[in-house]
Amino acid sequence: MVDVIGVGANSVDIVYRLAALPGPDSPFAKAPIADTSVSCGGQVATTLATCSALGLRTSYIGTLGSDDRGRLMRAELVRHGIDLSHAILREGENPFAVILIDERSGERTVLWRRAPGMALAPSDLDRGAIASARLLHVDDVDVEASVAAAGIARERGLPVTSDVERADADGRRLIDAVTVPILAEHVPRGLTGETDLARALAALRRAHHTMVCVTLGAGGAALLEHDQLHTEPGVPVRAIDTTGAGDIFRGAFIHALLAGHPARDILRLANAAAARSCTRRGAMSSVRAVSPEP
Numbered sequence: 001m002v003d004v005i006g007v008g009a010n011s012v013d014i015v016y017r018l019a020a021l022p023g024p025d026s027p028f029a030k031a032p033i034a035d036t037s038v039s040c041g042g043q044v045a046t047t048l049a050t051c052s053a054l055g056l057r058t059s060y061i062g063t064l065g066s067d068d069r070g071r072l073m074r075a076e077l078v079r080h081g082i083d084l085s086h087a088i089l090r091e092g093e094n095p096f097a098v099i100l101i102d103e104r105s106g107e108r109t110v111l112w113r114r115a116p117g118m119a120l121a122p123s124d125l126d127r128g129a130i131a132s133a134r135l136l137h138v139d140d141v142d143v144e145a146s147v148a149a150a151g152i153a154r155e156r157g158l159p160v161t162s163d164v165e166r167a168d169a170d171g172r173r174l175i176d177a178v179t180v181p182i183l184a185e186h187v188p189r190g191l192t193g194e195t196d197l198a199r200a201l202a203a204l205r206r207a208h209h210t211m212v213c214v215t216l217g218a219g220g221a222a223l224l225e226h227d228q229l230h231t232e233p234g235v236p237v238r239a240i241d242t243t244g245a246g247d248i249f250r251g252a253f254i255h256a257l258l259a260g261h262p263a264r265d266i267l268r269l270a271n272a273a274a275a276r277s278c279t280r281r282g283a284m285s286s287v288r289a290v291s292p293e294p
């Protein structure tokens with residue numbers, strides 16, 4: 001039996017660390033690369049790896065390419081103990097990203113590529129696998145598939161957590177389809193036009209949502225439960241690479257949710273795990289930081 005089944009993205013990240021990110025209009029729109037590396041990530045893959053590191057049984061539904069990057073990604077998912085029996089192997093290029101890390105803050109800029117042939121469709125989903133998990137986690141990369149998966153899970157009364165970064169009609173659809181939307185910082189205002197966070201989250205909340213959460217970078221996170229807004233400041237760390245922080249936040253959130261912790265503790269545990277991950281490089285490679293003894 002699987003605890004957490006995830007539907008969504010994986011990515012092979014080609015990481016360039018820069019002393020500072022040059023703008024195209026800066027006097028010198030050129031910058032030396034301080035360091036290069038390749039590591040595995042992607043929203044759902046990283047969240048599942050976090051859940052695995054915290055002792056949960058996990059399974060991944062998403063597309064994997066047939067190239068070297070696809071093979072690397074597959075091996076990394078397996079290494080993290082993630083079941084791939086419902087993943088879809090496709091002829092073609094695995095999704096990848098070029099990630100620019102600004103060494104001054106550890107903040108990252110992501111340039112991503114995902115060939116159209118890698119799209120996940122509702123017909124790719126294994127209904128039985130989703131229905132037999134304890135929780136479903138989805139992202140907003142292939143919204144049709146995520147919404148369909150959420151429907152299958154909710155028919156069975158399962159909680160559905162999500163990663164919503166898109167402040168558009170698809171982002172809104174996905175929020176409506178899940179039970180625990182976990183939004184990126186710009187989404188509440190982007191979708192509602194409301195600058196007050198409590199009011200924006202209240203405007204997005206649906207009757208079937210048990211909680212609505214938003215991550216706030218170094219500022220931590222906030223969560224609306226019933227009519228109460230819980231806010232938790234971020235844990236101060238010297239961030240060297242924030243890649244995957246939001247995904248690791250969601251993995252620790254899911255672990256705490258399944259353990260039955262109250263909202264405030266869920267936020268605290270998720271913030272702590274995400275902050276620790278910012279002190280390590282990469283997305284899936286910084287998941288080790290969430291284990292009690294990294």
Ligand SMILES: Nc1ncnc2c1ncn2[C@@H]1O[C@H](COP(=O)(O)OP(=O)(O)O)[C@@H](O)[C@H]1O
Binds near residue numbers: 237271
């Ligand atoms: N510089 C930082 N210092 C400490 N914690 C951070 C930092 N950046 C992110 N976090 C943690 O990671 C979580 C997710 O980060 P955020 O920037 O909101 O998401 P994203 O990964 O989408 O950029 C935050 O809620 C916070 O807990």
Ligand SMILES: [Mg+2]
Binds near residue numbers: 217242245
């Ligand atoms: Mg961030």
